[in-house]
Amino acid sequence: MTTENSKKVPLHVSIIMDGNGRWAKQRGKERVFGHFEGVESVRACVEASVETGVRYLSLFAFSEENWGRPDAEVNALMELMVKAMRAEMDSLNKNGVRFMVLGNRAHLSDQVNRVIDECMEMTSSNETLTLILFMSYSGKWDILQAAKKLVSQVASEPSSASSLLSMSNDDFSRYLITDGIPDPDLIIRTSGESRLSNYLLWQGAYSELLFTDVLWPDFRKGEFRSALESYSKRDRRYGKVK
Ligand code: IPE
Ligand code: IPE
Ligand code: MG
Numbered sequence: 522m523t524t525e526n527s528k529k530v531p532l533h534v535s536i537i538m539d540g541n542g543r544w545a546k547q548r549g550k551e552r553v554f555g556h557f558e559g560v561e562s563v564r565a566c567v568e569a570s571v572e573t574g575v576r577y578l579s580l581f582a583f584s585e586e587n588w589g590r591p592d593a594e595v596n597a598l599m600e601l602m603v604k605a606m607r608a609e610m611d612s613l614n615k616n617g618v619r620f621m622v623l624g625n626r627a628h629l630s631d632q633v634n635r636v637i638d639e640c641m642e643m644t645s646s647n648e649t650l651t652l653i654l655f656m657s658y659s660g661k662w663d664i665l666q667a668a669k670k671l672v673s674q675v676a677s678e679p680s681s682a683s684s685l686l687s688m689s690n691d692d693f694s695r696y697l698i699t700d701g702i703p704d705p706d707l708i709i710r711t712s713g714e715s716r717l718s719n720y721l722l723w724q725g726a727y728s729e730l731l732f733t734d735v736l737w738p739d740f741r742k743g744e745f746r747s748a749l750e751s752y753s754k755r756d757r758r759y760g761k762v763k
Contacts, residue, residue: 529753531706533577534570534745535728537720538562540712540736547736553597558738560605569745570650571616577702579653581720585625585662599629602656603636610640617649623698624658625666653702660722667696699724707752711737729755 541555548554563580570578583598606620613620622637629637637656675682694700704724708717713734717725731748733740756763 530574530749531752533579533703533705534575535579535705535708535721536566537581537708537710537718538737539710539714541738543712544736544738552594555738556598556601562737562740565741566745567618567652569742573746573749575650577651577653579655579705581658582654583656584719585657585659586719588628599633603633606636606640610643613652614644614647617647618644619647619651620644621651621653622656623653624656625662626657628657659719661719663698664723666698667693670696697723704728707731707748709733709748711735711740727759729757
């Protein structure tokens with residue numbers, strides 16, 4: 522890869538992994554079969570990120586709204602995530618991947634939180650790639666919890682109000698759950714839906730968006746590399762004139 526091209530590799534790629542249920546239905550199978558197959562796509566995208574030099578890969582795995590799905594599907598998804606974390610952690614660790622889960626973890630079960638903590642601890646000093654799973658996450662929840670943190674800060678320390686009133690966008694970002702993580706350069710959504718579904722509303726303000734018809738279980742290395750290729754041709758102007 523030339524130096525010019527290397528400059529165009531996104532630092533942070535984020536993916537709304539959608540279409541598992543339809544993928545399974547097309548094959549006459551239960552929806553959960555699509556979720557199983559989707560784990561293979563996660564593995565492929567992690568490998569492709571390491572190969573292409575992407576430093577942050579974040580994946581929307583389960584939204585706050587997804588709690589409204591039938592119990593059987595929610596339980597199957599939680600079990601699958603625990604199983605996948607246990608199965609993949611050693612290899613992620615060996616490959617220098619730092620693993621994180623971000624979201625409303627108070628809604629996750631103790632068992633799920635225990636496994637997440639183990640995996641995050643085990644991989645915390647890795648530096649090749651940061652892999653973030655957004656679980657029980659929604660963009661509005663994130664902004665609201667930031668606002669609540671600010672309110673409680675002022676309540677316990679009223680003198681902090683005047684400096685908070687002059688805070689910048691960057692200052693506010695520090696109260697979001699993604700504190701310390703760069704905003705996504707590229708947000709990909711699979712399965713032909715052209716919406717954000719309450720994902721990274723603040724952080725995605727200037728992300729390049731890429732919507733593809735490919736269903737998540739079919740989104741593998743080739744699709745990931747094509748998305749990066751498409752990103753490398755985008756002209757990011759941030760409202761300015763070039
Ligand atoms: C994405 O696939 C996985 C989650 C949202 C957890 P879906 O389960 O939404 O699959 P479709 O969109 O119904 O096909
Ligand atoms: C978005 O997919 C959430 C995740 C991929 C985790 P959904 O399938 O839940 O979104 P909608 O309902 O089509 O907007
Ligand atoms: Mg869906």
